Amino acid sequence: MLGCVIHGQGDLRVDELPAPSPGPGQALVAVRYGGVCGSDLHYWRHGGVGDFRLREPMVLGHEVVGTVVSYGDGASASGPVPGTAVAVHPATPCGLCPECVDGRPNVCRDTRYLGSAARMPHVQGGFAAQVVVPAGQLRALPAGLDLKRAALAEPLSVALHAVRRAGAVAGRHVLVTGAGPIGCLVVAAAKAAGAARVTVTDLLPRALSYAASAGADAVVRADDPADPSWPAEVDVAIEASGVAAGLDTCLRLVRRGGVVVQLGMLPPGQSPFAGNLVVSREIELRGAFRFDGEFDDAIALLAVEPGFDALVSAVVPLGEAESAFALAADRSRSCKVLLDFGA
Template identity: 80%
Template structure:
C-alpha cells in the first residue's frame, strides 16, 4: 500500500505503508481522490502550519473520498454498506471538553484531525491507498454526486463555516480577500447563503478567473488600489489570503459596525493590523477555524451545483505527488489539485 508522507520541510515521499485493518468502531476505506490543501503545502514547504510544527513523519491529507471496504467489530448505527461511495469527515472531537459541551466542536481542545501535527504523536492523514477512520465519520454521497466533485466537501465546509461566522449575509455585499481554493469556495458559500454581491480580490489574474467561476459578481487586483472596481464600502468581509495586508484591506473597507472574519492562517508570531479601526468603527473581528456540521450541508450543495467542477484544475496519480504539490503551489495556473489513488 502506498501513501504520501511528509518527512520534514521539503521532504515529500510516496512510501510503502502497512495495510491497515479496522479496529472496534472503525471503517476501512479505499481512497479514490484526495484534495491537496494549503495546509498540506505548508507542511511540505515550511515544515509546519502556523504554530503546528512537524516532529515526525506524517501521512498528509484530510480532503478524501472513496468507498467503504469493511468495518471492525462494534461499528454500530446506520452505516453505509461496503461498496458505498463516501466522503470522510476529518475531525474527531473529544466530546467532553468545555468547547464541545458548548456546541463548538470545531475548536475542541483535544480533537484529532486527519493529517495534523497539532498534537504528538501526529494524527496520520488520508493520503493513502486505504485508510482506517472512525465509522461515524463516514458520509454517504448524495445521489448523482460524483466522487471527483465530492472531494471538495471538506474545503467547502471550511468556507460555509466562515460565512456562518459572518452571520446573515442575505442581501449584503461581501468582500473576499484571497481567491485561492478556499477563497473561491467562500465566494460560492456566500452566494449560496444569499449575498446580493460578492467581490473577490487577489494578485493573480488566473485566481480571479476562478473566483468568477465560483460566482463572484466582481473581482479586482489587490495590487491596483486606484482601480475603479474597488468597492467604496462593504457590509462584511472574509479574509482568506492568510496575509496581514488582506486583513488590512478588510478592516478599511468594511462599513461601520460591520463584520470581518479572519479565515486564512496568518504566519506564526505577531501580525500588524489597523486595530484603531476596530474601536472607531466598532467593527467585529472574528476568527473562523475548520468546521463541524457544515460537512453535510457541503455535500448537499455540491450535489446541486455542477459549477464546482470548474474549480478542479488538475488530477494527478499518487505516484506523482510531488509534481501535484508543485502545481498546487503555482496559483498562476491552478486552483484545486487532486491526487488519484486508483491503483495503477
C-alpha cells in the same frame, strides 16, 4: 499500499505503508481522491502550519473521498454498506471539553484531525490507498454526486462555516480577500447564502478567473488601487488569503459596525494589525476555524451545483505527488489539485 508522507520541510515521499485493518468502531475506506490543501503545502514547504511543527513523519491529507471496504466490530450497524461512495469527515472531537459541551466541537481543545501535527504523536492523514477512520466520520454520497466534485466537501465546509460566522449575508455586499481554493469556495458559499454582491481581491489574474467562475460579481487586482471595481465599502469582509495585508484591506473597506471574519491562517508570531479601526468603527472581528455540521451541508450543495467542477483544475496520480504539490502551490496555474489513489 502506497501513501504520501511528509518527512520534513521539503521532504515529500510516496512511501510503502502497512495496509491497515479496522478495529472496533472503525471503518476501512479505499481512498480514490484527495484534495491538496493549503495546510498540506505548508507542511511541505515550511515543515509546519502556523504553530504546529512536524516532529515525525506524517501521512498528509484530510480532504478524502472513496468507498467503504469493511468495518471493525460493532461499527457496521450504523455505517454505509461496503461499496458505498463516501466522504470522510476529518475531525474526531473529544466530546468532553468545555468547547464540545458548548456545541463548538470545531475548536475542541483535544480534537484529532486527519493529517495534523497539532499533537504528538501526529494524527496520520488520509493520503493513502486505504485509511481507517471512526465509522461515525463517514458520509454516504448522494446518488449522482461524482467523487471528484465530492472531494471539495471538506474545503467547502470551511467556507460555509466562515460565511456563517459572518452572520446574515443575504442581500449584503461581501468582500473576499484571496482567491485561492478556499476563497473561491467562500464566494460560492456566500452566494448560496443569498449575498447580493461578492467582490474578490487577489494578485493573480488566473486566481481571479476562478473566483469569477465560482460566482464573484466583481474581481479586483489587489495591487491596483486605481481599479474601478474597488468598492467604496462593504457590509461583510472575509479574509481568506492568510496575509496581514488582506486583513488590513478588510478592516479598511468594511462599513462602520460591519463584520470581518479572519479565515486565512496568518504566519506564526505577531502580525501587523489596524486595531484602532476595530475600536473607532466598532468593527466586529471574528475568527473562523474548520467546521462541524457544515460538512453535511457541503455535500448536499455539491450534489446540486455542477458549477463546482470548474474549481478542480487538475487530477494527478499518487506516484507524481511532488508534481501535484508543486502545481497546487502555483496559483498562477491551478485552483484545487486532486491526488488520484486509484489511477
